Amino acid sequence: GDSVTQMEGPVTLSEEAFLTINCTYTATGYPSLFWYVQYPGEGLQLLLKATKADDKGSNKGFEATYRKETTSFHLEKGSVQVSDSAVYFCALSAPNTGFQKLVFGTGTRLLVSP
Amino acid sequence: EAGVAQSPRYKIIEKRQSVAFWCNPISGHATLYWYQQILGQGPKLLIQFQNNGVVDDSQLPKDRFSAERLKGVDSTLKIQPAKLEDSAVYLCASSTLGHQGTEAFFGQGTRLTVV
Numbered sequence: 553g554d555s556v557t558q559m560e561g562p563v564t565l566s567e568e569a570f571l572t573i574n575c576t577y578t579a580t581g582y583p584s585l586f587w588y589v590q591y592p593g594e595g596l597q598l599l600l601k602a603t604k605a606d607d608k609g610s611n612k613g614f615e616a617t618y619r620k621e622t623t624s625f626h627l628e629k630g631s632v633q634v635s636d637s638a639v640y641f642c643a644l645s646a647p648n649t650g651f652q653k654l655v656f657g658t659g660t661r662l663l664v665s666p
Numbered sequence: 667e668a669g670v671a672q673s674p675r676y677k678i679i680e681k682r683q684s685v686a687f688w689c690n691p692i693s694g695h696a697t698l699y700w701y702q703q704i705l706g707q708g709p710k711l712l713i714q715f716q717n718n719g720v721v722d723d724s725q726l727p728k729d730r731f732s733a734e735r736l737k738g739v740d741s742t743l744k745i746q747p748a749k750l751e752d753s754a755v756y757l758c759a760s761s762t763l764g765h766q767g768t769e770a771f772f773g774q775g776t777r778l779t780v781v
Contacts, residue, residue: 584767594764595772605766641708651768652697
């Protein structure tokens with residue numbers, strides 16, 4: 553079945569460091585790929601998405617590129633801030649579910665210190 | 667635009683008691699989801715509605731969990747009787763009808779503690 557695998561956390565960085573959170577997926581066909589973020593005490597919110605191979609999603613300085621050949625969608629940011637501390641979830645929706653069922657990874661906690 | 671509303675935010679019950687959660691999705695969203703998020707894990711889909719019909723409830727423990735979406739708008743998720751392992755955050759989400767890149771919008775969740 554469809555699945556998402558994320559690197560385990562926590563990821564601990566100093567402010568202004570470079571961030572990479574790895575995500576790989578297994579799915580039938582060409583899924584849509586998402587990164588959701590969950591700040592402390594809040595619900596999940598969409599950070600960025602990509603719907604076809606080689607698409608790059610970007611938002612708030614975060615980027616991720618849909619790599620079909622490596623089935624990956626790694627999240628990157630050039631310079632993290634303390635306010636980026638949160639849990640990040642990689643997710644997919646697959647064409648065999650009409651793109652209506654989100655499958656999530658286990659989440660990666662990011663801790664950024666001043 | 668108002669977001670997805672959930673209540674209550676927190677609930678503590680004893681095992682074998684019953685509990686109900688309520689969700690009001692974004693106006694006009696045909697699809698409504700209930701997810702269970704156990705501490706340290708990603709959200710797991712419990713049930714998905716399209717309008718007032720069930721699309722997927724394959725991971726809903728039907729011996730104790732039930733859900734309904736009356737009139738295709740609000741939804742209620744019930745657990746009866748609760749077990750210790752039901753302690754989790756219950757997330758409601760809604761979206762428009764599915765197509766490539768359809769985004770789901772999430773409520774703040776209900777944190778359930780079963781003691």
